[in-house]
Amino acid sequence: MSQVLSVTAGRINKQTVSLILGGLTSVYIGIDSTAHTFLIHQYQDLFQAYEHSRKVSTPVELEQRYKQVLEDLDADDSDKDLSKVFMSIRPDPHHMGRTGSKYSFRIGLPLKFAYKSPQDINPNMKIESKFVDFNSEEGKILRESLVLSEKAQKFAMGNEVLKCDLVAYYLQLTYPTMACFAGFFLSSKGYEMLQLYKKAIQARIVFFTGISIFSYGLYVFLTDKTHTALEEMSLTKLSELGRDYIEGGIEYFDKQLKINKALRNLLHDGESTYAVTGNLNYFIRLKTLPLTYQKGFLENKLKKLEEDEEKLEADTQAVV
Numbered sequence: 011m012s013q014v015l016s017v018t019a020g021r022i023n024k025q026t027v028s029l030i031l032g033g034l035t036s037v038y039i040g041i042d043s044t045a046h047t048f049l050i051h052q053y054q055d056l057f058q059a060y061e062h063s064r065k066v067s068t069p070v071e072l073e074q075r076y077k078q079v080l081e082d083l084d085a086d087d088s089d090k091d092l093s094k095v096f097m098s099i100r101p102d103p104h105h106m107g108r109t110g111s112k113y114s115f116r117i118g119l120p121l122k123f124a125y126k127s128p129q130d131i132n133p134n135m136k137i138e139s140k141f142v143d144f145n146s147e148e149g150k151i152l153r154e155s156l157v158l159s160e161k162a163q164k165f166a167m168g169n170e171v172l173k174c175d176l177v178a179y180y181l182q183l184t185y186p187t188m189a190c191f192a193g194f195f196l197s198s199k200g201y202e203m204l205q206l207y208k209k210a211i212q213a214r215i216v217f218f219t220g221i222s223i224f225s226y227g228l229y230v231f232l233t234d235k236t237h238t239a240l241e242e243m244s245l246t247k248l249s250e251l252g253r254d255y256i257e258g259g260i261e262y263f264d265k266q267l268k269i270n271k272a273l274r275n276l277l278h279d280g281e282s283t284y285a286v287t288g289n290l291n292y293f294i295r296l297k298t299l300p301l302t303y304q305k306g307f308l309e310n311k312l313k314k315l316e317e318d319e320e321k322l323e324a325d326t327q328a329v330v
Contacts, residue, residue, distance in 0.1 A: 034190070039183050046106055046179070047113045053106055054116050059097040066097040069124055075160060076117070079167045082251050089114050095167070097121060102266075105170040108179050115174040122156045123163055131156055137276050152272040155265040161258030162265070165248060168255065172244035178236055185232045193225030234296050241299045242307075249311040256312045263305035270301070 045053045059066040076095045085093075089109055098104065098118030107115030125131060131153055135142045143149045158166070197218060201207070206214050248255045267288030274280040274288075285291050289300040 038186055042183060046108060046115075047111060050107050050113050050116060054096060054118075057096075057098045057100055057104070057118050059099045059121055066121070068095055068097055068119070072119060072123060072163070075164050076167050079164050079171065082164075082255075083168055083171060083247075085171070086110060093117070093171075095119055097124070103166045103170045105174050107174060108176045109171070109174045110176045115171075117167060117170045119167075123158065123166075125157045128153050128157055137273075138278060142276065148272040148275045151268050152276070155268040155272070158265065159258065159261060161254050162262040163258070165255050165258035165262050168248050168251075169244050169259075172247055173240055175240060175243075178240045181236055182233060185229050185236075188232070189225045189229035192228060193221050196224070197221045230295055238296060238299050241304070245304060245307050249308060253312070253315060256308050256315065259308040260305055260312065263301050263308070267301050267305070 072095060077090070080090050080093070086109070092114035093107070093116065094114075095117045096119070098120060100118055101120050101122075103120065103123075104118045105115055106118070107113055109115060131144075133144065135144075142152065144153050200217065200221070201214075204217070206217055245259070248259060270284045270288040270290070271286075274284040274286075277283060283291060287300075287302050289302055290298070
């Protein structure tokens with residue numbers, strides 16, 4: 011009788027866990043998908059920049075550059091009509107929504123994109139409630155690096171547009187579900203095969219802790235791998251658009267590295283956030299490709315482009 015009750019309880023527990031996992035993943039997918047679809051306007055408002063209680067409007071020249079980027083990328087007509095750029099409170103460009111979606115996507119541009127020269131930068135800029143000394147070495151580097159050329163801005167916009175890939179988004183939505191149910195399957199089978207119900211609670215704690223670490227590791231690996239693969243795909247596609255995008259990307263990453271080096275000394279936790287090279291410091295995970303790698307990738311593309319141009323010119327002269 012006790013064995014029957016034990017088996018029944020085990021089945022009930024499995025069903026309960028399955029329902030809990032299914033419910034949690036459904037909630038996660040629902041929240042994430044609604045934020046990037048019919049609630050995208052509200053999601054945008056969370057990052058919208060304000061000045062004197064009014065939304066900061068996007069400069070006309072930035073709107074025009076964005077439209078040119080969409081033309082260069084041969085974006086769908088629906089995305090050309092529905093997608094928008096807005097001035098964001100975040101320090102770097104970012105995106106929300108997805109290409110090909112009924113609600114399209116939004117590209118958030120940092121306020122520094124409105125700077126045309128170092129003189130446009132607020133001399134009373136604060137970092138962590140402290141005024142930035144623009145006469146210091148770090149301040150001078152920061153001041154010069156905040157201003158981006160038109161080519162660099164167009165590269166940054168195109169980079170974010172390509173990251174709105176719909177396939178990558180759907181893949182990333184499935185990863186939490188895969189990780190949870192992989193952990194549930196392994197823990198369920200392992201619990202029975204190892205007969206952990208007969209062993210001390212310490213053994214069960216160690217077992218389930220190991221399964222939890224594995225599940226989280228699987229989720230992290232798949233998420234980071236997809237994101238870095240998407241970044242590399244974006245670099246490749248943008249480099250195929252010609253010299254202007256390649257040179258713009260090199261400038262963008264070079265100035266981003268300089269900004270990070272300056273922030274490494276200006277922030278109280280700068281040394282733990284940024285490496286000496288200017289890359290972000292990550293512990294175990296690699297959420298994004300290192301900035302030095304992305305810059306080097308484009309520098310190699312530029313070198314190859316110049317070699318091809320020289321070869322073509324030499325061949326042309328030989329024919330003449």
